[in-house]
Amino acid sequence: MLVDLDYFYAQCEEKRDPSIKEKPVVVSVYSGRTEDSGVVSTANYIAREYGVRSGIPISVAKSRLREVDAVFLPVDHAFYDEMSEKVMVILRSYADRFEEVGIDEAYLDVTERAGRDYGAATEIARDMKGEVKAHLGLTCSIGIAPNKVVAKIAADVNKPDGLTVVKPDAMREFLNPLPVGSLIGVGKKTEDRMKAMGIGTIGDLAQIDEKTLIDTFGQKLGSYFRRAANGIDDTPVQERGERLSVSRISTLKEDTRDLKAISRLSDRLCDDIYSMLIERNLGFTSIAVVAITRDLAVHTKSKTLERPSDRPEILRNTATALLSELLDELELPVRRVGVRVSGLAKAETPNKRLTDFT
DNA sequence: GTATGCTTTCGGC
DNA sequence: TTACGGCCGAAAGCATAC
Numbered sequence: 001m002l003v004d005l006d007y008f009y010a011q012c013e014e015k016r017d018p019s020i021k022e023k024p025v026v027v028s029v030y031s032g033r034t035e036d037s038g039v040v041s042t043a044n045y046i047a048r049e050y051g052v053r054s055g056i057p058i059s060v061a062k063s064r065l066r067e068v069d070a071v072f073l074p075v076d077h078a079f080y081d082e083m084s085e086k087v088m089v090i091l092r093s094y095a096d097r098f099e100e101v102g103i104d105e106a107y108l109d110v111t112e113r114a115g116r117d118y119g120a121a122t123e124i125a126r127d128m129k130g131e132v133k134a135h136l137g138l139t140c141s142i143g144i145a146p147n148k149v150v151a152k153i154a155a156d157v158n159k160p161d162g163l164t165v166v167k168p169d170a171m172r173e174f175l176n177p178l179p180v181g182s183l184i185g186v187g188k189k190t191e192d193r194m195k196a197m198g199i200g201t202i203g204d205l206a207q208i209d210e211k212t213l214i215d216t217f218g219q220k221l222g223s224y225f226r227r228a229a230n231g232i233d234d235t236p237v238q239e240r241g242e243r244l245s246v247s248r249i250s251t252l253k254e255d256t257r258d259l260k261a262i263s264r265l266s267d268r269l270c271d272d273i274y275s276m277l278i279e280r281n282l283g284f285t286s287i288a289v290v291a292i293t294r295d296l297a298v299h300t301k302s303k304t305l306e307r308p309s310d311r312p313e314i315l316r317n318t319a320t321a322l323l324s325e326l327l328d329e330l331e332l333p334v335r336r337v338g339v340r341v342s343g344l345a346k347a348e349t350p351n352k353r354l355t356d357f358t
Numbered sequence: 359g360t361a362t363g364c365t366t367t368c369g370g371c
Numbered sequence: 372t373t374a375c376g377g378c379c380g381a382a383a384g385c386a387t388a389c
Contacts, residue, residue, distance in 0.1 A: 008371090029376040039376050041371085054371075057374045075377090102371050102379080185381095187369045218383060240380095249377050288365080296375065302365055336376080 001108050001125060001144040002151040003091055005084075006160035008104035009042040012083050013073055015137050024050060024070035028058045031251035036062060041075050045160060086136055094128045097237040107148055109237035118144065118167050125163055146171070147233035153182050171231035176203030183228055185221065193217075205229035242344070247288075248272050249338030255294050257333050262291075263320040269339045270319050274312045277341070283308035285343025287315060289322040292336035301326045308345040315341065 005011065014021040024047035030038040036058045043052040043061070047070065052061045058072070084103045092098045095108035114120035125142045132138055141162040143154025150171060154164040157178075166174045180202055181191045193216070199205050206229040214222030227233060248269040256262065266289070277284065288302035301322045305314070319339045327334070 031376065037375075041376075055375080059374050063374090077378095104371075185369070189368070220382060244380070245378095247378065251376075286364080298367075300366055304364060338377080340378095 001110060001121065001142055002148065002155045003106050003108060003125075003128070003140050003142050004155045004159075005087060005104035005138060005140045007042050007044050008084075009075060009080055010044040010047075011138055012080050013071075013076075014044065015083070016079065020071045022046070024052065024065055024068055026052055026058075026061050026065070026070060026072050027075055028061070028072065030058070030074050033251055033253060037251075083136065083138070087132060087138065087140075090131050090135065091128065094124055095237075097239075099237045099240060101240075107151070107237045118165055122163070122165055129161075129163070146231070148235055148237065149184065149228045149233035150175070150231055152184055153178065156182065175229065175231055176201060176206070178202045180205050180229075183225070185224065185228075190217070202229045244344065245340055245342035246273050246276055246344070247338060247340035249290065249336060251336045252334065255333035255335050257327060257330075259320075259324055259327060262323055262327070262334060262337055265337050266319045266323055266339060267316050269337070270312065270316045273339060273341055274315055277310065277344075281347050282344045283310040283347045284315070284341035285309075285345065286341065287318045287322065288340040288342070289319050289326060290336075290338040290340070291323060291326050291330065291334045292338075293330060293332040294335055295332055296335070297332075299326055299330060302340075304343065308343065308347075310347045315339075 009027040010025045013025055013027060021044070025044040026040055026047050027042045028038050028040050038058045040052060040054055040056050040058060040061050042054055047061070047065065050064045050068065052064055062072070080103060088100055088106060091106050091108060095110060096112045097109040099107040101107065110121050110124050114124060121144050125144060129140060129142065132140060139161040141155050141159040143151040143156070143164050143166070145151040145154050145166040146168050150166055153175070154166045155162070158164045178201060180186050180194050180199060183202060186194070194205065197216070199208065205225060208226070210223060210226045213226050216222065217225060250265060250269060252261065252265060285308045286302060286304045288300055290298060290300045292298050303318055303322060309315075323337065
């Protein structure tokens with residue numbers, strides 16, 4: 001089954017201050033460039049009635065809510081992380097196997113404790129929803145199905161506070177009428193490409209021969225689409241390992257092509273990443289930068305070191321060099337700058353020593 | 359051709 | 372009409388080695 005906490009950030013804010021829960025609540029990332037620049041991260045269902053959705057500019061949200069007593073709040077990740085941890089402890093206790101997906105989502109394999117019975121699985125889900133509600137006051141939506149791909153879609157069709165069960169015999173009729181965009185992995189771009197091929201629903205997709213799909217979308221995606229559309233997925237529910245990368249991105253106060261201004265911001269991002277690496281005693285092997293230009297186009301450049309490093313100046317200098325190269329390839333001014341490190345490796349020596357002697 | 363590694367883009371939240 | 376964040380993982384695309 002897939003458990004998805006409803007409108008998570010906004011629901012957390014409603015718990016912190018229950019007086020707002022009868023109003024539209026909009027939680028946003030403010031870029032700091034102007035008073036209202038930034039985008040909506042999550043909105044509660046009252047705000048959604050006004051067309052306020054994740055990803056729209058704050059200014060758009062404000063104009064859609066201009067005649068209403070709405071609450072606009074900045075994101076508070078520390079608080080949501082804390083709530084998430086508490087939820088995950090409860091969810092994990094209901095699972096044979098557990099896989100945390102994001103801050104607000106998790107897959108649970110309950111096959112064994114439900115004795116392969118969908119009625120029993122449904123009872124488990126109800127109990128779990130009850131406990132999350134009683135202990136933390138949060139609602140969630142749950143999809144129960146024979147596999148992860150279908151469970152995810154099932155959780156999506158009935159929100160908030162939903163519980164949808166799709167048994168093996170019902171998979172075809174459940175999936176066929178849904179738009180291809182319901183499938184995980186089919187975003188806007190892929191959906192447009194499929195539409196152009198005359199594929200609108202999952203049922204349409206299920207009929208396309210595998211060769212065509214592989215030729216169009218590549219080996220992995222093509223065969224995944226084919227199987228997923230037919231309700232086939234044998235990927236296990238399993239614990240996720242350590243994080244593979246750490247990144248920071250931020251918006252410049254104003255668009256610029258001045259390397260000084262760009263590297264000033266880049267240095268800040270590097271320092272922030274570096275302090276995270278120190279905390280976890282990690283080195284990095286690969287450094288990538290991203291520059292988002294005035295037209296919101298994304299440009300990246302990366303470099304892999306010959307061996308892992310734990311030196312902050314390597315991080316800073318490499319990032320700036322990459323950004324300088326990237327800038328040479330671009331014509332428009334830069335709006336946002338980001339740095340990402342990957343190839344994370346445990347540093348051999350304890351941190352104290354590292355900073356003292358290397 | 360296969361395996362492998364690096365860079366860039368895409369999708370989800 | 373426009374408006375516009377900050378993360379993460381995974382795969383495609385490409386190059387290279389054998």
